[in-house]
Amino acid sequence: MYDVSIIVPIYNTEKYIEKCLVSLFEQDYKNIEYVFINDETMDNSMQILSNVLKRYPDRKEDVKIINNEKNYGSSMSRKIGIEASTGLYTIQIDSDDWCELDMISSLYNKAVSENADIVCCDFFENCMLKKVYVKEDYDIILEKDSIINSFFLGEIHPSLCNKLVKRNLYNSLDFPKGSFGEDLYISLQLFYFSDKISYLNSAFLHYNRVNLSSVTSRKNNINDIKEIFLKVKNFLESKEIYDKFKDAFHSKIFIMTITNYNGNFSKTINSISEDLNKLKYIYIAKVGFMKKIAFTIAFFGFDGLYFSIKRGWMGVKKGIKI
Structure with missing residues (x-):
């Protein structure tokens, strides 16, 4: 059995995947399983994987490559990768991102020392002209309800890429079809099913904010948001905790929608x-003051002005999507 399985769905990231692969194969921890899922990529990403792997013969026996029969999207590809993995812990990495070389050893050692089901860490946002350290706002005592409320409000990023997770936690999970x-x-x-959540106050993941093509069209985004809204709502209701998190959850869906509508x-x-x-969901969310003003403009129907402001922000930030 491997200590850690790294799950990497691959789809049209030939410009970035080599940097990702090198950062994974050069990890300073040895007992790692690599599961790559070819999600019907239409570029040279898989050839690049083959070429890079030749440079790391000591990792070759630790690699599994799965070829999807059709393009399933990142969510179902991750599910396929989880089912094929054997590690005690797993982490999901996007093929256009990259990692610090001590990421796996640091997260795994933290997990073992604290017998944690999940270990979370900070991350970097890498743009064209700058690198931003993003500190996650975990409560000191890591109380579960506080964490769930915080990531609905935007204080904690929901990404799986900065979370090392015990593989058996995935056994009963439902995966959405959208990506x-x-x-x-x-x-x-x-978070709900975990018994122990730990936090490592360091950044290891480099989140690629330059690759704007990693996000699907706005129309598809809205369809996926509808699915996520219904699934999360049903889950919270089934656990009889919907009322506890309703405002924070609604605020999250509101912000996701207002940043992706067309x-x-x-x-x-x-x-x-x-x-x-409801206007209140703008002001509940943990977003900057200027974004709250822009979102208010959109809420009252001034689409042209809002999109103009948004294009300006995107141009200034060189690849950061608001």
Whole structure:
């Protein structure tokens, strides 16, 4: 059995995947299993994987490559990777991101020393012109309800890529079919079913903010948000905790929608749920003051002005999506 399995779905990331692979194969920890899922990629990503692997013959026996029969998207590809993995712990890495070389050893040692089901860490956002350290706002006592509320509000990133997770936690998880926002639903379930959550106050993952093509079209995003809303709502209701997290959860879906709609916000948000169409959800969320002003402009129907502001932010930040 491996100590850690790294799950990497691959789809059209030929510009970035070599850096990702090198950072994974050069980890200073040895007992790692690598599971790569070819999600019907249409570029040279798989050839690059083959070429890079030749440079690391000592890792060759630790690699599994799975070829999907069709393009399933990142969520179902991750599920396929989990089912094929054998490690005690797993971590999901996107093939356009990269890691510090002591990421696995640091997270695994923390997990073992504290007998943790999940170990979370900080991360970097890498843009064209700068690197930003993103500190996660975990409560000192790591109380489960506080963590769930915090990641709904945006104080904690729902990404799976900065979380080492015991593989058996995935046994009873439900995976959404969509590939946008799936981390929100999966992380919620992981946090809920975990007994011990630990936090390492260091950044190891480099989140690629330059690759704008990693996000699907806005139309598909809204469809995926609808699915995530219903799945999270049903999950919270089934555990009889919906009322406890309702405002924070609604605020999260509101912000996801307002950053991805393509015109007529009121109609878009109502198509998900009329209960979401409330101005207060802008001001509950942990976003900057200027974003709250811009979102308020969108809420009152001034789409042209909002999109103009948004394009300006994206241009200034060189690849950071608001």
